[in-house]
Amino acid sequence: MSERPTHKFRLYVAGDSPNSVQAMTNLKVFCRKHLPDQHEIEFVDVIREPRQALSERVFLTPTLIKLSPGPMRRIVGTLKDSGALREILGLPPGLEV
Amino acid sequence: MLDHSDPRRLKNRTMKKNRASLFQPPAKAPTGIAGLDENLRGGLARGRTTLLAGGPGSGKSLLALQTLVYGARHLNEPGIFVTFEESSQRVIMNASKFGWDLTSLQRKNLFFLDAQPTADLIQSGAFDLDGLLAALTAKVAEMGAKRLVFDAIDVVLSLLGDAKAERREIYKLHEWLLTHELTAIITAKEDANDPGHLGFMQFMVDCAMTLNHDIVQGVSQRNLRVLKYRGSSFEENESPFVIGDQGLEVAGSRFTGESRILASNERVASGVARLDTMLGGGYYRNSSVLITGFPGTAKSTLCGAFAEAACRRGERTLFVTFDSDANEVIRNLASVNIRLQRFIKSGSLFTKSARAINGSAEIHLMRIKKLVREHHVRCLVIDPVSALAKDGNLGTAHSVAERLIDWVKTEGITLVCTSLLDNKNLTEMEGTPLQISTIADTWIHLNYLVCAGERNRGLSIIKSRGTQHSNQVRELVLSEAGVTLADAYMAGGEVLMGTLRWEKERAERQARRAAEVATHLQRIKAENDEAEIKAQIRSLQHDLEVKREERNALEAAAATRSEEMSRDRTLLRGLRKADGSSLKK
Numbered sequence: 001m002s003e004r005p006t007h008k009f010r011l012y013v014a015g016d017s018p019n020s021v022q023a024m025t026n027l028k029v030f031c032r033k034h035l036p037d038q039h040e041i042e043f044v045d046v047i048r049e050p051r052q053a054l055s056e057r058v059f060l061t062p063t064l065i066k067l068s069p070g071p072m073r074r075i076v077g078t079l080k081d082s083g084a085l086r087e088i089l090g091l092p093p094g095l096e097v
Numbered sequence: 098m099l100d101h102s103d104p105r106r107l108k109n110r111t112m113k114k115n116r117a118s119l120f121q122p123p124a125k126a127p128t129g130i131a132g133l134d135e136n137l138r139g140g141l142a143r144g145r146t147t148l149l150a151g152g153p154g155s156g157k158s159l160l161a162l163q164t165l166v167y168g169a170r171h172l173n174e175p176g177i178f179v180t181f182e183e184s185s186q187r188v189i190m191n192a193s194k195f196g197w198d199l200t201s202l203q204r205k206n207l208f209f210l211d212a213q214p215t216a217d218l219i220q221s222g223a224f225d226l227d228g229l230l231a232a233l234t235a236k237v238a239e240m241g242a243k244r245l246v247f248d249a250i251d252v253v254l255s256l257l258g259d260a261k262a263e264r265r266e267i268y269k270l271h272e273w274l275l276t277h278e279l280t281a282i283i284t285a286k287e288d289a290n291d292p293g294h295l296g297f298m299q300f301m302v303d304c305a306m307t308l309n310h311d312i313v314q315g316v317s318q319r320n321l322r323v324l325k326y327r328g329s330s331f332e333e334n335e336s337p338f339v340i341g342d343q344g345l346e347v348a349g350s351r352f353t354g355e356s357r358i359l360a361s362n363e364r365v366a367s368g369v370a371r372l373d374t375m376l377g378g379g380y381y382r383n384s385s386v387l388i389t390g391f392p393g394t395a396k397s398t399l400c401g402a403f404a405e406a407a408c409r410r411g412e413r414t415l416f417v418t419f420d421s422d423a424n425e426v427i428r429n430l431a432s433v434n435i436r437l438q439r440f441i442k443s444g445s446l447f448t449k450s451a452r453a454i455n456g457s458a459e460i461h462l463m464r465i466k467k468l469v470r471e472h473h474v475r476c477l478v479i480d481p482v483s484a485l486a487k488d489g490n491l492g493t494a495h496s497v498a499e500r501l502i503d504w505v506k507t508e509g510i511t512l513v514c515t516s517l518l519d520n521k522n523l524t525e526m527e528g529t530p531l532q533i534s535t536i537a538d539t540w541i542h543l544n545y546l547v548c549a550g551e552r553n554r555g556l557s558i559i560k561s562r563g564t565q566h567s568n569q570v571r572e573l574v575l576s577e578a579g580v581t582l583a584d585a586y587m588a589g590g591e592v593l594m595g596t597l598r599w600e601k602e603r604a605e606r607q608a609r610r611a612a613e614v615a616t617h618l619q620r621i622k623a624e625n626d627e628a629e630i631k632a633q634i635r636s637l638q639h640d641l642e643v644k645r646e647e648r649n650a651l652e653a654a655a656a657t658r659s660e661e662m663s664r665d666r667t668l669l670r671g672l673r674k675a676d677g678s679s680l681k682k
Contacts, residue, residue, distance in 0.1 A: 014227030022222070046228040050235035059212045059229035060253075074215065078222030088219065 007031070007039045007089065008068045014061040015047045019078050023062035026079040034082075034091065123303065123328045126174075126244070126280040129167025130160070132347030136323060136332035142303045144278040145327075146271055150287045150295055151308035156319065156340055157284040158188060160308070161246040163344045164282060166197045169206035174243035174280075177208045177236060179229075182249035185209035195344045208240060214256060226253070226266050230273050237277055245279045251286045264297055271301055303327040308338075316457045318493065321347055337459040337493055346463050348500060365410075365476070365511055368402025368435075371582040372541075375558060375567035380539055384562075385502045385512040387482075387533050390543030394554055395573055395580075396515040399541070400478045401430035401437065402580050403513045407476035408440035414476040415468055416448045419484030420517075423448035426480070434579040447472050458485040458497040466504065475510060482514035482533065498533050538562045543573065546594055553594035556582060572598060 011027055013020035024043070031039040046053040046061055053059070064075045066088050073088035086092070125139030134140050141147050141164070151157045165176035180188055188209065189199050199207060212229055236242065247270065254263045274281045285295055287307065299305045305324040310317070320335040338347040364379035373379040380386050380403075388396045400416070407414045416437075418426050427437050427448065440446035449468060451461055462485075469477060482501070486494035505512045516533060534540050539561040546555045554573040558566045571582040572594045585594060593601055 012228060014225065014231060017225065017227055019223050019225055020227075026222075046231040050231045053228050054210075054232040054236065057211060059232060060214070060224045060226065060256075061228035062224060063228065073217070073219070075219045075221050076214075077220050077224045080222035084219050084221035 006068075007035050007066070008042075009039065010042045010044060010065045010067055012044045012046055012053060012056075012058045012061055012063040012065070015045060017061070020062045022078040022080070023064065027064065027085075030079070030082055030085055125329075127167065127172070128160075128164040129171060130163060130345050130347055132336060132338070133160075133321070133345070136321075136336055136347065137304075137326065138329055138331060141280055141282070142326070142329070143280050144275070145303040146274050146281040146283060146301075147304040147306065148295070148298050148302040149282050149284045149306050149308065150299075151284075152287055152310060155308040155310045156338070156345060157286075157308055158183070158248050159192070159340065160345050161248060161282040161284055162188065162192055163195075163197075165207060165244050165246055166192075166199070166202065168244045168280075169202050170197075173206070175206040175208075175240040176244035176246070177210060177233065177240070177242050178246045178248065179210045179212050179233070180248045181213050181252040184213065185211050188248075195342065197344070206240075208236060208242075210236070212253070214253065220256065223262060224257075225262075226270065230269070233273075234277070237279070243278075243280060245274065245281045247281070247283045249286065250283050251288075267298060267301065299324065304329075318457055318459070337457075337496075339457070339460050339463050341460075341463055341467070348459060348462070348497075366403075366406040367399070368404070368406035369399070369580050369582060371571070372399075372556070375569075375571065375582070376539070376561055377564040377566060380511060380513070381563065382511055383506055383509055384538035385505060385514070385536070386539040386541065387537035388513065388515045388541045388543065389534070390515075390517075391545065392517065394543035394545065395575060396517075396543060397426055397480050398430065398433055398435070398575060398580055399543075400480050400513055400515060401426070401433075401435040404446060404476065404478050405435050405437060405440070407511075408437070408443075408445045411445060412475040413472055414440075414446050414478065415465075415472060415474040416446060416478045416480070417465060417468075418448070418450050418480050419452065420481060421450075423450040432577070433575045434577060447474070458494040461485060462497050462501055465501070469505075469508065469510065477505060477510050477512045479512070479514040481517045483516040499536055502533070502536050534559075539564075546570075548594060549597050551595040551597075555585070555594065 009027065009031075011023060013024060027041065031041065044052055044058075046058065056065075058065075060076045062076070062078065064079060064085075066073045066075075070090065075084050075088060077084075079085060123142035123145060125134075125137070125141070126143040127134050127140035128137070149157050149161060162178060165178055168174035169176050178185070178188065183191075192199060203209070210233070233245075237245070250267075250270075254266070257263050257266060270283075283298070283302070285298065288294055304326045307322050307324060308319070309322075310319050312318070319338050319340070321338050322335045323331045323333070336348050338345055340346075361382040361384075363382040364373075364376075365382050366379045367373050367376065386403075388399050390396050397418075404414050404416050416423060416426070427441070430437060437446055441448065447468065449464070451464065456464075465477075465479070468474070479501075482498060485497055502512065514533070514537075540559040542557050542559050544555055545552045547553075554575075555570045556573045557570045558568075560566075570585050572585050574581050574583050583598060585598065
């Protein structure tokens with residue numbers, strides 16, 4: 001399993017606002033289910049780190065940035081459907097496991 | 098639930114503090130756009146939010162940016178421009194032609210934030226603008242920003258998807274702006290199909306304005322209207338504006354102008370000496386003079402005479418021509434001995450050929466104002482001002498002309514303008530298309546009088562406020578020597594002009610000459626008589642002398658004779674030796 005690439009994510013949240021909390025939960029659940037032991041998630045709180053949000057031009061929260069593998073992609077929102085995540089990861093839209 | 102550490106409660110308290118200040122009249126934050134500040138009675142509401150709505154290309158972003166630039170440059174109020182639609186490069190590029198020098202401002206007092214959603218953005222579930230506000234909070238603190246623009250908020254709102262989320266985020270933005278006491282402008286596109294979609298924002302903000310851009314008969318007309326302004330009076334009518342070469346220029350309301358008008362008793366020459374006499378000394382300084390007449394009645398010539406007189410006094414003069422090129426006008430005036438070329442060279446006369454086709458009445462007014470200010474003009478000629486009312490401008494031209502006349506007064510400028518009368522106006526001979534005649538101070542009318550197969554120019558003063566003007570019709574005579582007014586003769590109730598006047602004048606001249614000759618002859622005759630009598634006196638006197646001499650000679654002869662006789666007697670007695678006594682007996 002270790003030869004499979006690690007998925008790196010950065011999730012921008014705004015403190016503990018409802019949308020941000022939901023996005024955190026949804027992302028964690030998704031990764032546990034589909035990418036066990038193959039993911040790294042960095043959380044950035046825009047309220048504590050506004051400069052980073054500014055330099056990466058993240059103004060809508062929550063925003064998920066997929067850093068690797070492949071090109072960087074962004075998803076804005078609570079990640080309530082896994083379709084968007086599957087799309088940026090290039091996973092088949094298959095059935096929920 | 099009501100935990101005291103709840104940040105929302107904390108926010109509510111700061112909000113309450115801000116709300117309390119809403120009961121005081123708002124302090125003003127000038128936009129630097131002169132006419133707009135007049136309409137807003139000083140500027141935008143300081144520390145409050147203004148909603149600026151309008152269709153695409155109506156000038157929203159420009160107005161917002163110009164306000165930021167003014168604050169940053171002149172009031173040391175740093176500003177942040179948040180773009181949701183265009184990239185900041187595009188905004189900067191679009192503004193480059195206005196000479197605002199954004200690059201130098203960007204070092205310190207002006208910041209552009211590109212917040213437009215990326216094209217490949219994938220959306221999954223609800224989101225909010227907290228990230229933006231967090232980033233802005235940091236930036237506002239860093240710069241000490243006082244002004245902020247959210248440009249094209251509608252773009253990001255439409256992403257939110259549902260009306261409830263839109264409202265929530267807008268209220269959040271608004272509260273954030275109030276908390277940070279930012280003078281803010283939110284621009285939003287007006288949707289013609291859904292006029293109500295900005296409704297809740299209009300209720301929320303303290304000030305709301307709309308911009309619109311119409312094409313009326315092919316002529317661009319831009320208007321600005323203030324819809325509401327909490328705690329302040331404002332101009333409620335639409336104000337025309339143009340996008341000039343230094344940014345937006347808004348036609349200010351007359352509110353602030355009126356008190357500044359100075360009524361002057363000084364007179365300035367009209368350039369035609371006898372016209373000055375008719376007016377009781379000339380036009381009033383700071384007044385507006387309207388010259389009406391049909392084509393060819395020498396309206397431009399009177400303008401030229403005024404301009405020449407002004408230049409001779411050393412006053413800077415602007416001559417705006419609409420129907421013909423200024424150079425042609427100058428050349429034509431030289432034929433009646435009005436020589437303006439030398440004043441152009443010496444820098445006291447400025448000309449502008451403003452053909453009526455290239456812009457709306459508003460644009461012309463702006464250009465004229467700009468030239469007047471640039472050249473510090475004291476006398477202004479507009480020939481003809483009726484050109485403002487060409488197709489597509491009829492609606493605005495009257496207000497433009499009215500504001501022009503008001504404005505020149507506040508600037509201390511003497512205005513002479515002409516208005517063409519054409520066949521359409523024939524029925525109302527002495528009315529003008531723009532009704533300027535009612536607001537002009539002096540109204541001179543020129544017309545043709547046809548009599549005895551001739552067409553001659555007649556001049557009459559229809560009104561001249563504050564002067565005892567002549568009520569007579571005079572003949573305007575143009576010649577190589579210049580412009581003069583001739584007396585019009587009355588004969589059998591008719592005004593005599595042209596050849597008839599000349600004949601009448603000649604007859605009078607001849608009669609005068611004949612009388613002069615007769616007097617001369619009588620004098621010569623009297624002199625002759627006198628000389629003759631004197632000669633006679635001299636001749637008689639001569640005779641008298643002769644007679645006196647004769648008499649003297651006779652008397653002398655007589656004396657000699659008696660003396661001789663007595664001597665002879667003595668001699669005889671001596672010879673006779675007779676004594677005296679016998680001789681005596």
